[in-house]
Amino acid sequence: MLALAAHPLGIQVVSLDPGTLSPAAQVADAIVGAYDDEAALAVLAQVADVVTYEFENVPVDTARWLEARVPVLPPPAALEGAQDRLAEKRLFEEIELPVPAYVPVDDLDGLAGAIEDVGLPAVLKSRRLGYDGKGQAVVRSTELAEDAWRAVGAVPSLLETLVPFDRELSIVGARGRDGATAFYPLVHNEHAAGILRVSRAWEDGVTADLQRRAEDHATMLMERLGYVGVLAIELFQVGDQLLGNEFAPRVHNSGHWTIEGAETSQFEQHLRAVAGWPLGPVHPRGSAAMVNLIGTLPDAPDILRIPGAHLHTYGKQAREGRKLGHVTVVAGTPEACEAAVGEVLEALRGI
Amino acid sequence: MLALAAHPLGIQVVSLDPGTLSPAAQVADAIVGAYDDEAALAVLAQVADVVTYEFENVPVDTARWLEARVPVLPPPAALEGAQDRLAEKRLFEEIELPVPAYVPVDDLDGLAGAIEDVGLPAVLKSRRLGYDGKGQAVVRSTELAEDAWRAVGAVPSLLETLVPFDRELSIVGARGRDGATAFYPLVHNEHAAGILRVSRAWEDGVTADLQRRAEDHATMLMERLGYVGVLAIELFQVGDQLLGNEFAPRVHNSGHWTIEGAETSQFEQHLRAVAGWPLGPVHPRGSAAMVNLIGTLPDAPDILRIPGAHLHTYGKQAREGRKLGHVTVVAGTPEACEAAVGEVLEALRGI
Numbered sequence: 001m002l003a004l005a006a007h008p009l010g011i012q013v014v015s016l017d018p019g020t021l022s023p024a025a026q027v028a029d030a031i032v033g034a035y036d037d038e039a040a041l042a043v044l045a046q047v048a049d050v051v052t053y054e055f056e057n058v059p060v061d062t063a064r065w066l067e068a069r070v071p072v073l074p075p076p077a078a079l080e081g082a083q084d085r086l087a088e089k090r091l092f093e094e095i096e097l098p099v100p101a102y103v104p105v106d107d108l109d110g111l112a113g114a115i116e117d118v119g120l121p122a123v124l125k126s127r128r129l130g131y132d133g134k135g136q137a138v139v140r141s142t143e144l145a146e147d148a149w150r151a152v153g154a155v156p157s158l159l160e161t162l163v164p165f166d167r168e169l170s171i172v173g174a175r176g177r178d179g180a181t182a183f184y185p186l187v188h189n190e191h192a193a194g195i196l197r198v199s200r201a202w203e204d205g206v207t208a209d210l211q212r213r214a215e216d217h218a219t220m221l222m223e224r225l226g227y228v229g230v231l232a233i234e235l236f237q238v239g240d241q242l243l244g245n246e247f248a249p250r251v252h253n254s255g256h257w258t259i260e261g262a263e264t265s266q267f268e269q270h271l272r273a274v275a276g277w278p279l280g281p282v283h284p285r286g287s288a289a290m291v292n293l294i295g296t297l298p299d300a301p302d303i304l305r306i307p308g309a310h311l312h313t314y315g316k317q318a319r320e321g322r323k324l325g326h327v328t329v330v331a332g333t334p335e336a337c338e339a340a341v342g343e344v345l346e347a348l349r350g351i
Numbered sequence: 352m353l354a355l356a357a358h359p360l361g362i363q364v365v366s367l368d369p370g371t372l373s374p375a376a377q378v379a380d381a382i383v384g385a386y387d388d389e390a391a392l393a394v395l396a397q398v399a400d401v402v403t404y405e406f407e408n409v410p411v412d413t414a415r416w417l418e419a420r421v422p423v424l425p426p427p428a429a430l431e432g433a434q435d436r437l438a439e440k441r442l443f444e445e446i447e448l449p450v451p452a453y454v455p456v457d458d459l460d461g462l463a464g465a466i467e468d469v470g471l472p473a474v475l476k477s478r479r480l481g482y483d484g485k486g487q488a489v490v491r492s493t494e495l496a497e498d499a500w501r502a503v504g505a506v507p508s509l510l511e512t513l514v515p516f517d518r519e520l521s522i523v524g525a526r527g528r529d530g531a532t533a534f535y536p537l538v539h540n541e542h543a544a545g546i547l548r549v550s551r552a553w554e555d556g557v558t559a560d561l562q563r564r565a566e567d568h569a570t571m572l573m574e575r576l577g578y579v580g581v582l583a584i585e586l587f588q589v590g591d592q593l594l595g596n597e598f599a600p601r602v603h604n605s606g607h608w609t610i611e612g613a614e615t616s617q618f619e620q621h622l623r624a625v626a627g628w629p630l631g632p633v634h635p636r637g638s639a640a641m642v643n644l645i646g647t648l649p650d651a652p653d654i655l656r657i658p659g660a661h662l663h664t665y666g667k668q669a670r671e672g673r674k675l676g677h678v679t680v681v682a683g684t685p686e687a688c689e690a691a692v693g694e695v696l697e698a699l700r701g702i
Contacts, residue, residue, distance in 0.1 A: 010664040278656040305629040313361040
């Protein structure tokens with residue numbers, strides 16, 4: 001989606017990906033190479049005016065190697081913070097964004113102590129490489145602690161209190177090279193089986209105060225990191241309180257609705273930011289939502305016949321639990337948008 | 352732009368173009384081959400489920416050769432009608448769309464007779480290969496008739512009365528495989544030096560009756576041709592009357608505003624039609640306009656800082672008089688849109 005947004009802006013994209021079947025390679029020039037393949041990285045550094053990433057598990061060493069040769073934005077420090085849940089929590093604490101109570105866990109003994117400190121129920125989360133619910137296990141009793149430890153891979157983790165949150169929100173915004181910022185409205189995210197299923201981008205109990213506080217947290221995080229580009233923070237809303245869950249130093253799934261739903265998409269916005277160009281207006285076009293297409297793609301006409309529905313497939317090979325595309329829904333009112341979301345979910349049932 | 356629209360829909364594009372620097376080849380697989388290279392055409396016929404075109408001077412023989420092997424939409428008959436101004440005029444006459452008075456001209460003697468029949472001033476237009484004002488010459492006096500004949504290349508032509516039209520409008524719409532049609536609002540086109548410069552897509556003296564009549568003409572033309580895909584008719588408005596100027600059997604420059612300005616872009620609409628999928632909604636998002644970028648591209652930030660302006664570059668090599676891109680402007684009101692169009696034109700001055 002970044003490459004598709006780049007072309008009309010006159011930005012030439014060269015992707016580096018370890019695989020030969022990457023989505024970007026279908027619409028842009030591509031280098032196939034491992035993230036630690038210095039010959040491949042050298043080619044990228046030579047042809048690029050600026051390097052960015054849209055996958056937060058690019059090794060920090062790779063980003064730093066490139067940074068010595070070509071501007072890398074967002075800065076590698078942001079990657080570093082996002083890759084380790086402990087570093088991430090400490091960043092949130094530094095900017096005074098409250099987080100759920102947590103304790104680092106390095107081994108099974110540590111887990112027993114952590115359960116005493118944090119209490120149950122709690123969630124054990126591996127510090128690294130977690131996504132879409134992977135690397136997480138809920139701990140409801142001390143008897144099942146060892147199962148949880150094995151479920152996350154018996155690796156350094158955090159035990160976090162299971163927050164009885166009202167809902168998950170995310171704030172997606174951008175910071176330009178000049179320090180200017182622009183934020184989309186808070187988005188309400190609904191998960192199924194640990195994977196984001198629906199994001200709704202209309203004001204649904206989101207007060208101006210809540211929006212402002214979310215933006216302030218994101219601004220402080222971006223300033224702390226010297227950030228340039230689009231960033232997302234996933235937040236838990238508990239009553240009127242916002243807790244930091246995690247952040248993504250990249251365009252974010254909960255911002256995919258912006259392609260048709262906002263005046264400037266998060267993809268164009270990210271490109272504007274890293275190119276040092278002015279950020280674009282972020283106001284929504286009506287009420288918008290996004291439904292992820294997971295595991296199997298529907299037949300295109302089944303989606304395209306729904307008014308306001310826009311299909312986005314990613315050119316990925318199908319696999320269970322894999323995000324293969326999404327549908328953006330844009331309508332004049334939240335009610336009409338919700339009705340269309342219902343039609344999309346209905347069309348996806350049983351495919 | 353068709354290829355960029357195809358990817359999210361899960362449609363894989365393979366382009367065939369005689370040149371190695373085609374815009375489509377930058378974002379899709381490509382076959383480089385002349386239009387009469389049967390080996391190249393055979394590859395295309397083999398890999399494609401359906402073949403379409405976005406250039407009306409693809410030889411009809413090429414389209415017919417392919418049609419014997421794979422569905423070609425729009426049908427080659429539409430190409431044939433659009434490539435010859437005489438055939439085009441007769442199609443318009445068949446569907447009872449009035450046209451300016453004209454006489455076919457095959458040689459210099461014929462031109463003298465045509466001037467007597469049509470009167471002066473008149474326009475001499477070559478029957479084939481005219482675009483962007485090329486292949487046309489205004490004849491204001493019999494003394495200069497020979498100059499005009501040479502200016503159009505001394506080839507079979509039409510002499511057409513110079514219509515004192517109020518303005519040029521175009522109707523852009525689509526017809527699906529099931530015969531369903533959908534039309535964008537009439538667009539008002541302004542030219543500079545024979546090349547389309549600005550299209551405005553808001554109601555500016557366009558009555559519901561004018562819109563309906565334009566749609567009826569286009570529907571009749573599409574039915575007459577068994578048409579599938581997006582088609583545009585350029586019309587002269589003279590008072591309350593509509594005269595047919597020419598038609599394009601393809602996505603059209605005066606429809607480029609639909610990428611951001613309408614619920615479904617003409618590019619997605621064309622793909623939906625030729626794929627046999629349902630057509631999408633065509634309602635505009637606010638007031639929209641389009642400014643062509645001709646000969647030279649501006650610096651991106653000079654356009655991107657204008658609220659509501661969306662940049663589209665085509666990846667073409669710069670050349671005087673060549674359309675290298677366009678800017679779509681979308682705003683809440685015609686007045687705001689006009690102001691933004693003014694800013695875009697100002698930014699383009701002197702580049």
